[in-house]
Amino acid sequence: MIVVCSDTHSRTGHELSEHMLKAVREADLVVHAGDFTTTAALSAFRAESDRLFAVHGNADDAEVREHLPSARTFDVGGVTTALTHRQHGGATALAMFGRSRGASLVVSGHTHRPSVTHADDVTLLNPGSHADPRGSRPGYAELVPGDNVVRGRLLDPGGTVVDSFEVRRGGDAGDS
Structure with missing residues (x-):
């Protein structure tokens, strides 16, 4: 199982609920679409999962940006997956980003709104924010x-x- 999260926006830690913390610890992979904010939050995630694929976001401090790329591509069960925090231009830009990387799934963050959008040949997944939903669930x-x-x-x-x-x-x- 893979846990996907984004937009932690913490100065001190991972801010995971009891259920999420258990899921992260048991996951084969944890994917984070950016905006940890500080290295303390990034380090807290790394302490809970030794298999973390992450990118930096627009709110991450300089030290986090030094440790993480802005985008990455990886395979999930034979499905090419592209990861980024955001692309200016919304869903169209995210779909184009995915296609440019040969991806069928694009994971992004930034909006703090959990959503799944099917854009022809690319599915866009935004897990939302577990810790700072900003008016969204x-x-x-x-x-x-x-x-x-x-x-x-x-x-x-x-x-x-x-x-x-x-x-x-x-x-x-x-x-489904």
Whole structure:
């Protein structure tokens, strides 16, 4: 299982709820779409998961930016996944970013709003913010890789499933 989160915006730690902390500790991979804010928050995540794929966000301090790239691409169950904090231009720019990296799934943050958007051949996932929702509901995502498919769920930090989705290699997507 893969835990996906973003927009922690902490000066001191990971700000994970009890349920999320357990999920992070048990996850095969933790993906963070930026805005830890400080190295203390980044270090807190690293202390809970030795397999953290992360990018920096616009609110991260200079030290966090030195340690993390602005984008990265990786494989999840045969599905190419692109990770960034944001792209100016919204969903269209995120879809173009994903296509430029050969990705069927794009993970981003920034808006603090949990969402899944199917943009033709690319699925856009924003897990929301587990710690600083700014008027949106708090959230994170869990992904379960299969054979050329990823099944995903958007959850609240307490573990209640809010939405489910599926992404297949090559961009075929669907709601579960």
